[in-house]
Amino acid sequence: xxxxxxxxxxxxxSVGDRVTITCRASQVISTSLxxxxxxxxxxxxxxxxxxxxxxxxxxxxxxxSGSGAEFTLTINSLLPEDFATYYCxxxxxxxxxxxxxxxxxxx
Amino acid sequence: QVQLVQSETEVKKPGASxxxxxxxxxxxFTGFFMHWVRQAPGxxxxxxxxxxxxxxxxxxxxxxxxxxxxxxxTSISTLYMELSRLTSDDTAVYFCAREVRSSFDSWGQxxxxxxxx
Numbered sequence: 623x624x625x626x627x628x629x630x631x632x633x634x635x636s637v638g639d640r641v642t643i644t645c646r647a648s649q650v651i652s653t654s655l656x657x658x659x660x661x662x663x664x665x666x667x668x669x670x671x672x673x674x675x676x677x678x679x680x681x682x683x684x685x686x687s688g689s690g691a692e693f694t695l696t697i698n699s700l701l702p703e704d705f706a707t708y709y710c711x712x713x714x715x716x717x718x719x720x721x722x723x724x725x726x727x728x729x
Numbered sequence: 730q731v732q733l734v735q736s737e738t739e740v741k742k743p744g745a746s747x748x749x750x751x752x753x754x755x756x757x758f759t760g761f762f763m764h765w766v767r768q769a770p771g772x773x774x775x776x777x778x779x780x781x782x783x784x785x786x787x788x789x790x791x792x793x794x795x796x797x798x799x800x801x802x803t804s805i806s807t808l809y810m811e812l813s814r815l816t817s818d819d820t821a822v823y824f825c826a827r828e829v830r831s832s833f834d835s836w837g838q839x840x841x842x843x844x845x846x
Contacts, residue, residue, distance in 0.1 A: 656832040658774075665824055665839055666774065671832035709774055713831035718790065719764065721774040 624648050624715040628708075628722035635727060639700045643708055643725045647691040651714035657686055657695045660724075661706045669708075670695065697727075705729055731755050733825050733837035740843045746813040749840045751825035758806040759783040762828040765799060765810045767821040768839075775821075779828070780808060815844045 625648040635641050645655065653673035658666035668677045670686035673693055683698040697704055710722040732754040739747050751763070765777040778789035780799040787799045798811045808825055823840045826833035 654831055658833075660774075665826075665836035666833070667836075668832050668834050671830050671834075675830075677832070677834065711774075711833070719776045719779075721776065724773045 623718055624651060624712050624720055626710055626712055626720055626722035628710060628725045631723065631725060633725055633727050634729070635700055636729065637700055637702055640696065640698050641700060641727065643695045643710075643727075645688075645693045645695070645710035645722050647693075647712060647714075650690050651712045653689045654712055654714035655686075655688070655693050656711045656713065657684075658709045658711065659704075659706045660709065666709060700727075730835045731757060731827055733827065733835055735823075735825060735837040735840045738841045738843075740845065741815050743816055743844055743846055745815050745844075746811060747815060747842055748809055748811040749823050749825075749842070751808040751810070751837050753806045753808070753827075755806075758801075759803060763801075763808050764826045764828055764833060765797075766824045766826055766833075768824070769818075769821040772821075777810070777823075782808065812842075815842075817844050820844050 627646045629644045655673045657670040660666040669680050669684050674686045685696045687694050707724045707726045709724050734752045736750040741747050759782045762779045764779045767775050780787045782801045789797050796813050800809045820843050825837040827835040
């Protein structure tokens with residue numbers, strides 16, 4: 623199975639900062655990667671699919687990049703509502719859909 | 730997107746089974762694969778398996794094979810996930826989610842399962 627490793631696991635930042643989260647796959651997965659945001663007690667919310675395509679309705683301060691085995695999620699100009707946990711997920715290894723372990727973004 | 734509404738909180742004893750439901754709104758129920766994902770307290774997301782609502786075909790994560798059964802009732806646009814031989818390690822929030830464009834674009838609100846003696 624493909625393993626996804628996110629770094630860092632915890633990230634401390636301030637409102638207005640620009641932050642980057644990395645997701646590394648244990649093998650090449652092309653651009654078959656999605657990013658989610660999850661707030662406490664809520665279901666995950668899709669932010670990015672196909673590594674870099676912004677989901678409809680998601681603010682443009684979120685962006686994704688990468689291909690192959692290394693991917694990044696960047697959030698520009700952090701707002702208070704962006705403090706949450708972020709997960710990557712791969713769709714390359716059919717039929718399994720593993721997630722990264724998560725990155726908690728804290729103030 | 731589609732609205733997915735899940736069944737309420739469950740409390741079960743070790744060794745019992747649970748059946749969680751997920752009702753989809755709209756008329757696209759059979760058009761997309763549906764998945765189940767769980768999240769133990771304070772932990773990350775764990776994919777459990779998928780069901781093709783059109784055919785009923787399923788595929789389960791190896792960890793759950795033999796213990797999980799995913800079904801659907803197309804007449805009421807509802808999915809079901811049954812997990813048997815429960816242990817305390819199965820205490821988690823269970824989510825259903827729709828797969829679109831190689832991503833999960835819609836999620837249920839989650840169903841908390843507590844397994845306790």
